Amino acid sequence: MGFYSANTPEQKRVKQLTGDINIHDMFKNECNTRGIPIYNAYNIQKRLIHEVEMEQIQGVDAVDDRMMELLDERSKNKVTHRYVDFVSREDSASKGVIPKMPEQEADKLPPKDQIRIPPRARDGQTFQTDNELPEIEMLKKIMLQNKKIINQNKIIIDLLKKQGGEDD
Template identity: 75%
Template sequence: MGFYSANTPEQKRVKKLTGDINISDMFKKECQTRGIAIYNAYNIQKRLIHEVEQEQLVGIEQVDERLMELLDERGKVEVPYRYVDLISNEDSASRGVIPPMPKNESLPPKDQIRIPPRARDGQTFPNDSELPEREMLIKIMNQNKKIINQNKIIMEQLRKLGEKDD
């Protein structure tokens, strides 16, 4: 089984474009090309993360557009290409996110859902009320044997303790 990531597609896209905690090398190079200082690159990254967390940006396209706006605002050098077009959208999509349950399908009532006790072979075991009388007596006898054996062990321990006191 894989693990479930709580990151939204927008958060994944911001991390893909700018890096995680540290700024990615590609984003650093882009900022240097545009004449943006490194502290402003961190500010852009923080700004994007904040806007995504506040749900101001919904959708990968809005994240891309906002990043390009911030880069154009802070940039001192004009660049003929778009930075977001250089990075693919594949990994930022909702891979690993559990899809929402379809609304048109309804589950059967709980009393109709039956899960077998041993799912690997589907074998079911009879309840105490379903056991024949002979098997019920054997089961009770085995339980009594276990109790008797436990009592014998306790009696031996008590005898040992009683001998030490004398």
Template identity: 85%
Template sequence: MGFYSANTLEQKRVKQLTGDINIHDMFKNECKTRGIPIYNAYNIQKRLIHEVEQEELVGVENVDNRLMELLDERGKNKVTHRYVDFVSKEDSASRGVIPPKGDSDKLPPKEQIKIPPRARDGQTFQTDNELPEMEMLKKIMLQNKKIINQNKIIIDLLKKQGENND
């Protein structure tokens, strides 16, 4: 049985770039190079996660660009490289994610759906239109018997209720 992850591509990318609960050493070093204190590194990570959860960032490229914006805003030192280029995008790609359902997967009309026969006896069931008249009458009689029995039970309960009120 396979493992299915509910994380989106964007969430996986944020974890890949910054870390999960603990910040990656690579991200710590990048923040240190830019002169960003460690508490601001956590703030950047939380900001990215929040924006992804609120669906403000859609797509891996947007996550990368937003991280670089946040690093440039908070950084005191100028750096010539892009941090996101060091982290491969293939590692954060979703391999086990079920693709979204398309409109082309609609069910056929009800008339085209045929119920297969029961496996144990190979017997098929006829619809009401295909039943012979005698079978239809038996079916109606059985339904009427059930209704009559239910009504008898209800009448008995009402009689008991009436006796209790006296």
């Protein structure tokens, strides 16, 4: 069994561009080059994560574009290169994400009335329902249930007699 990651490709891309809990050195250097203080770098990271979680950003390209918009908004110095081009996209691809199941037609399954439970594997016996039992088997079943009820009642009566005898 492999490890399953519930992160979307967008969340993986944000983590790759900015870092997870701590900011990557590459992102710190880019912010320093642009004249962005470190607290604003954290704000950019939080803003991207928030927008991805709220599903305002769809797709890895949109994450890259939004990242560049935020960097350009906050920057004090002009920079000619695009930061997102330095970070490879291969690692942010959704390797660990399980693909969605294709939609299946409900017509392929038989109705619930026709589904029969198979016999038990260890002895190969099938059990009849109450409607299929012969009359003698049904009476035996009822007698067994009545015996169980009578035995339970005897135990209860004995306990009540013991409690009643202690009170006297």
